[in-house]
Amino acid sequence: EVQLVESGGGLVQPGGSLRLSCAASGFTFSTYAMSWVRQAPGKGLEWVSTLSGGGSSTYYADSVKGRFTISRDNSKNTLYLQMNSLRAEDTAVYYCAKGTNRGGTTDYWGQGTLVTVSS
Amino acid sequence: QSALTQPPSASGSPGQSVTISCTGTSSDVGGYNYVSWYQQHPGKAPKLMIYEVTKRPSGVPDRFSGSKSGNTASLTVSGLQAEDEADYYCSSYAGSNNFVVFGGGTKLTVL
Numbered sequence: 001e002v003q004l005v006e007s008g009g010g011l012v013q014p015g016g017s018l019r020l021s022c023a024a025s026g027f028t029f030s031t032y033a034m035s036w037v038r039q040a041p042g043k044g045l046e047w048v049s050t051l052s053g054g055g056s057s058t059y060y061a062d063s064v065k066g067r068f069t070i071s072r073d074n075s076k077n078t079l080y081l082q083m084n085s086l087r088a089e090d091t092a093v094y095y096c097a098k099g100t101n102r103g104g105t106t107d108y109w110g111q112g113t114l115v116t117v118s119s
Numbered sequence: 120q121s122a123l124t125q126p127p128s129a130s131g132s133p134g135q136s137v138t139i140s141c142t143g144t145s146s147d148v149g150g151y152n153y154v155s156w157y158q159q160h161p162g163k164a165p166k167l168m169i170y171e172v173t174k175r176p177s178g179v180p181d182r183f184s185g186s187k188s189g190n191t192a193s194l195t196v197s198g199l200q201a202e203d204e205a206d207y208y209c210s211s212y213a214g215s216n217n218f219v220v221f222g223g224g225t226k227l228t229v230l
Contacts, residue, residue: 103153
């Protein structure tokens with residue numbers, strides 16, 4: 001059974017940093033792309049970033065490019081999202097999602113972790 | 120990265136069919152057969168219902184079907200049931216620069 005468990009969310013001041021983690025199990029982690037998708041309170045889904053299985057290809061939404069960094073440790077079956085220079089508009093539930101390696105499709109999602117950027 | 124366009128709401132009575140549209144451009148929906156649909160109940164994570172325009176993951180009822188014509192994709196839910204009431208989001212591959220774009224979501228109400 002595929003399981004994705006996010007952690008690392010919390011309250012941070014504007015301009016601050018936070019690192020999210022996603023622990024994966026139930027599949028061969030290193031062979032699948034992984035993504036982060038966020039959802040601001042009461043709003044829709046917004047794709048944030050995707051990283052290929054081997055870690056060589058990264059993709060970012062314009063809204064986070066230059067501030068967020070996606071990475072993975074395939075030996076620990078863990079996906080990360082380093083978030084710097086956080087802004088109020090980054091406040092959202094951040095979901096980790098497993099890719100299918102075909103066209104950005106994601107087939108399993110974690111339960112999400114809430115990031116609140118506020119002074 | 121412009122969002123795909125979905126109607127904010129849709130509704131139908133139990134047993135009826137409802138179709139939700141998702142309009143993009145030739146750079147996303149119209150350019151690739153990588154349209155997905157996700158169902159999200161309140162407070163829950165999204166669940167994949169349709170991928171690659173028409174395919175259903177294992178376990179998704181065949182009441183859910185997808186299609187595409189030009190730059191517009193559609194999700195049809197037939198034989199509406201109370202548990203189908205949820206938010207539905209479409210997404211599309213948008214090439215190596217923008218990668219993935221989501222629609223704004225449609226709230227489906229079962230009357």
